[in-house]
Amino acid sequence: MGPVRTVVLPVLRLLVWVVIAVCLVYIAFLRGGPDASGDPAVPSATITAPETTVARADVVNTVTLTGSITEDPATTVKSTAAGTVGRLRVAAGDPVDEGDPLFTVVVPVAETPSAPAPADPTAPLVPAPAPTPRTKTVTVTATVPGTVATLDVLPQQSVDIGTAVATISPGVLRASAPLTQADQFRLLAPPTVAKVTVPGGPGGFDCTELRTGRPPASAGGGDAATGGFTDPYADPSTTQTGANLTCRVPDGIQVFAGATATIEVTAGEARGVLVAPVTAVKGTVGTGSVWVLDDAAGPEGTETPVELGLTDGENVEIRAGVAEGARILQFVPNSDAVGDPGMVMGGFGG
The missing domain is CATH 2.40.50.100 (RNA polymerase II/Efflux pump adaptor protein, barrel-sandwich hybrid domain)
Known part of the structure; x- marks a missing residue:
């Protein structure tokens, strides 16, 4: 056993350490990077921005507001x-x-006193009669x-x-509702009649003399709807501006001041026109931009000016700038509307 302990075992131990060293060198310097295909924590697909296409549809610009019945001041x-x-x-x-x-x-009428007649020194003194008030x-x-x-x-x-x-x-009742910035942009050219519904009251009726603007009480300054305070973090398109929409309740309609009312205003419609989601358009009135996708533009798209028409709050009419079937980004780049349905109005507000 002497030669085994003194020669064989040390040689075997040395061979084992050499094999370990060679394996470590291979793992550290010669083998390729780790295969992440089986690691669920590492994404294995390319993430691309959602896209949509410009298509034809109907756009009915109907604005629904919640307000109340008011009475003209006495x-x-x-x-x-x-x-x-x-x-x-x-x-x-x-x-x-x-x-x-x-x-x-x-x-009472004040009389102008007349000049007294000359006194007769021989006549007896008689008191003058009290004047009759006029x-x-x-x-x-x-x-x-x-x-x-x-x-x-x-x-x-x-x-x-x-x-x-x-x-x-005056006995004049009106339906009145506050307007947000987005409402006012959609009602730049309002009709003269709105449809009003009073819960628990008469069925829907036509309300005439429709107009928008600030009520007289707030014309002197200060916002009656917000108390003059403006939240710097609020979405401007959903913030009340202090303006109201009002229309006159026809005579004979049985409602009363203070009743809750729903006012529905249809300010235009377009049939079979090119449309895009409001989340894909930067701008709301007149002109805006969309991001067109093609092979040359890459995944970011090319910002393309477009002419805008009516909107229904979900889609906006595209009158010029892109053709039917054009691929565009579904969300405006760097817009809060991405993935947040509650921010749709803010997304197309630019």
């Missing part, structure tokens, strides 16, 4: 004379036309047609010129 009537209230000609709740009498005011009657009339909402005077009450004495309600 007009204040002021006294046109100073004196004592005489006869009341109307009561609260009575209908009136412009110029109808509301009540009378008894106004008055005139002034009638305060309605300044607008409507219904007397309040009459704030009583007979024999003293009034001055300019005192508020009554209010007249």
